[in-house]
Amino acid sequence: MAVERLKDTIPNTDRLTVEFGRSIGDSVVMAQQPIEHIVLYSFREHEALSTAVQCIKRLATTAKRNGEPYIKSIKCGTTRPAENVRSLGFNLASILVFENDEDRRYFVKDDPAHQELVAFVVGKLGKDILVLDFADGVGDCTEVMRDVEEKHLAHAHNTASSAILIPQPTNDPHDPLNWSLWWKTLVMVNQGFFVISSVIPALSIAPLTPLFMETWNRSLTDVALLTGVTVMLLGYCNFIIIPCSEIFGRRITLMCCGLLNMAALIWSATANSYGSFLGARILTGTGASANESIMNVVVADMYFLHERGKYVGSYFWCYFVGLFLGPVISGAVADRVSYRWFFWACTIAQAVNMVALVFFFPETRRSYDDYNVHSQACQPPSNAVDQGEHKTESPTLDSPSALTISPECVGKGRPSRAQFNLWQPIDHLALKHVIRHFLTPVQIFFFPIIFWASMSMGCAANALLAVNLLQSQALATPPYNFTPAQVGYANFALVAGGIIGLGVAGPWSDWISQKATKRNAGIREPEMRLISLAPFIAAALVGLVAFGVGVQDKWPWPAVVVVGFGLVGVQVVAIPTIVITYAIDSYKPVTGEIMVIATVCKNTFGFGMTYFMNDWAASNGFIQPTMLLMAMTVGITLLGMVVFIFFGKKFRYWTKDARIHSF
Template sequence: MGYFLGLFIGPIVSGNIAERYGWRSFFWLSLALTCFNFLTLLTCFPETRFHRDVASESLGPFANPYGPDSKKESDPEVGSEQLENIESVTTVGTGRPSKSQFKLWKAPETEWKAYLLRDILSPFRLFLFPIILWAALNVAGPANILLFWNLTESSVLSAPPYNFSPSSVGYANFAFVVGGLFGLATAGPLSDWIAVQATERNNGIREAEMRLPALIPYFLFTVVGIVVGGMGYDRLWDWPVVLVVGYGFSGLCVTTVPTIAIAYAVDCYKPISGEIMVVATVIKNTCGFAMSYWVMPMAGRRGFLVPAMVEFALTIGPMLLGLPIYFFGKHLRRLTMHSSVHSYAG
């Protein structure tokens, strides 16, 4: 929700600024907010790459829960889920950021060059991981259907028969906010609940793919939202239909489909959760950049329904690939089980 909130709220603010002070003023506001954000991150945000020296003796009885002579991870009776639970007990909620994490400068780790090279090259490797590529496409699809509405709303809603003012065009984006908030409240709990139910039916054994069926209701909302929005544009349906169904359901799609897809990818590759978002962002922004060149020219030649259906294919297509991912995801995970990305540390 935080990732896309700017795309929801930005047009609401910019529409009012454009009507009262001119559209250029919004860019100056964006510059000021960006500078403020940079300064607050620099001074108030703890360094996430901070090196932690955790002595094993400080963990008390959790330092070696199976005794000095145990087989630890090599023991087949010691499941990975148990090890993760022990790790969470010893780390989560037991500390707080230290003052040194907030310093403006700290000497880098001795192997910083290797880490830097690894972090630069990792996203390029991850494009070859089918699960990560699929998750990234399911971030890009919903994000770019939202961009499609952003690119076209001013041309459509400010023209007859709607005749919206610039501020009214901005207020139309509240439909995305409402849909997004509904998605925020439902996507995580629904996918977790479905995964828990599937785990119980599977004798307590959890598989990452168990959360994927949660995509089904949001798939249906996405189909309806894009089709109704595109046809509403093309046939000039009443604006409540376009905004409530087209925009609202698209806002719902934007905060639910990426949430579930990325959560699944992180379940599969927890040590590289940050790199997964890098891959998703690169694909999303590359597709979004290209959209600025073809959406409006195509709409001018063939009407708004055609580019809407192109976006429909780019959004629904990756979602449909969730079906083979559900059945063959475990096999795909096995193909990368020996990859070095599983040993990455923060």
């Protein structure tokens, strides 16, 4: 529904009311059959409720099927007790409208009246209940993943048995949600290539530690700082990257970062002193920082709720495969040619990726105005509305195409020419609230779910960093005596573990969530995916013990490398995938900010590790530092999993009034 056109037609409306009316209208038209009654209930008379009724009445007079109006009658009233609804007794679709916090409390999950009402409407009448929570613009992330009478929402495969599409797609073929599988895959491949090609040079110099110590006559701590400063900037630069991606677009932001990264790689290949190389590493952290957040933002732009786990998992797989392969490549190239050629090779890879981004990475950002763009290429089903009565050349309030969401567009759209422009229109609303982008990550850090997800991701990722920092120190000494190339090859075990984690974590958590949704009568809660963490927590425990105790007690290298490295590789992809997907499901409006704060937590701790990890292992052995990482990873993740499975919705309820829900 064109919001601005509705505002012109019905005075004194706001975005909230129009979106409310559109949600009802979309549900009705997509049902493709008449509905006996629409009943809107508020706890008191409210102007927004009356306006919504006007919207629906306009729909009732224009949208028809075989000459019959979709809506036979519309009723509006006020009610407080559930008995008033029970007394209606006729075939209905109920929409409950919460006007403020006091009203909302009557229908929270723990309220017996709410449970009784839902049981009555679903059980006694055989109808689903659609709860739209629009109090102060706050939307609940609990999703109705089922249909009113099995039909009224768009489905993943356009069949009633397939998953409901959340968010519901528009009728614009250029909407990233509607792009074809080919285009979405092309965008994801380019994003993944950027992540891998920028992570490899940023976090791959661990096997080169002895070489740098000898070349520049520097201590182990000084050389570790070359990684630490890059790690720090990878996190904190996202305080700038995310606002830029919202204001100017994902495309131009990513390309600017790619150019910075290319310059840093050329500098790294030509640096002739420790100070110069340190400067190049600082620029590397700045240019590569987009790989920490942009891909997940693009995933949220292009994919529906039931798909996100898999594609968030693909991001973490690309990220950590870059971490895994980087040491393999850097060690082998330095052993056979020169470490400088490693950076030249990375420069070439980054240049190839830049060319691919120009041609195959259209803009995925959607400003609010984008919802007013409707294309005639995608039309509702022919039997959905009577097109003969209203023939207009452009969508209007009286045009069914402006009022409906057609599932025919899903998977058949493609980017427009404008989405390939280097310079996209500035999002003035995002620019107006630019300070919000700097403050929001700080605010949401104190939300219990986001705090836990950030800590869990940070611990899992820094378990890998610990292995990365200590591998040369552990494997280049007796009894192993690995060469730099052999130390690099040991990271193939991490790659194998990461592949297993990618193949299992996202689909596994999505499958668990979908099964739980079916058992919960079609209502999906974000917490439903959390139980899928259990096997990966066990992998973290076993893997870190095998590495730390193994190298300390001189176990055979297969036990250390295959078991230790392999299981660390599994958990470092799986745990972040699940916890970050949970956080995004809970707070979708701040997807980018979630990645910013999670990355800052991860990289701040990682930066600190570069100062103490190697010296601690040299003085006290490998068990103490690795057991610290094991205890944090297992303890924090397991504790949060248990707590949020039972109380996650209550924690989300505590943050319901946060302004982020209106972003």
